Amino acid sequence: GAVVSQHPSWVICKSGTSVKIECRSLDFQATTMFWYRQFPKQSLMLMATSNEGSKATYEQGVEKDKFLINHASLTLSTLTVTSAHPEDSSFYICSARDGQGRLEAFFGQGTRLTVV
């Protein structure tokens, strides 16, 4: 299947700083990528839909100024958590479809963010 790579796998940052997470589709072009966050023992919660060359579409309740999404190319989307606080500590996961008519999405390995 198609491969989605996420980097970094884990990151620790201080409160008030910003953290960037990258999501790359390695062997296909993804016009649309999705960003999720997941708290312990909970399901994945969709944060936003990232569209190549245009603004991201955020789900209700997700602060667009705090979670900046950039989808500058067909293989790369980035999520920047700005002015991070401890409550932003979570597991962030990206996914993408390969546009080949299949419903299944391919997921990155996730990024564990810890804000101290």
Added chain:
Amino acid sequence: LAKTTQPISMDSYEGQEVNITCSHNNIATNDYITWYQQFPSQGPRFIIQGYKTKVTNEVASLFIPADRKSSTLSLPRVSLSDTAVYYCLVGDRGNQGGKLIFGQGTELSVKP
């Protein structure tokens, strides 16, 4: 988007067959049913997808009745490594920009 309902948790023993049922009463005509597996601290992994009747691949089978209001993921002869959370999702295959919304999932625990 159709809402899905699954059991929160299930227990099984090694070597047994496990069947996880998902309800999706409001499934639309164009919707497909897809199951994902997630291990702790990893992204979900695609298991199987189907539209109707039965689909089988090397790891699982998916049974979908004629009314498509439910589906059953069947894992044959589970092992300890099958302990994971399993998610059932429904969505439009043709809508490449369509969102995938996860329900609560089923936490499967396989014991020796």
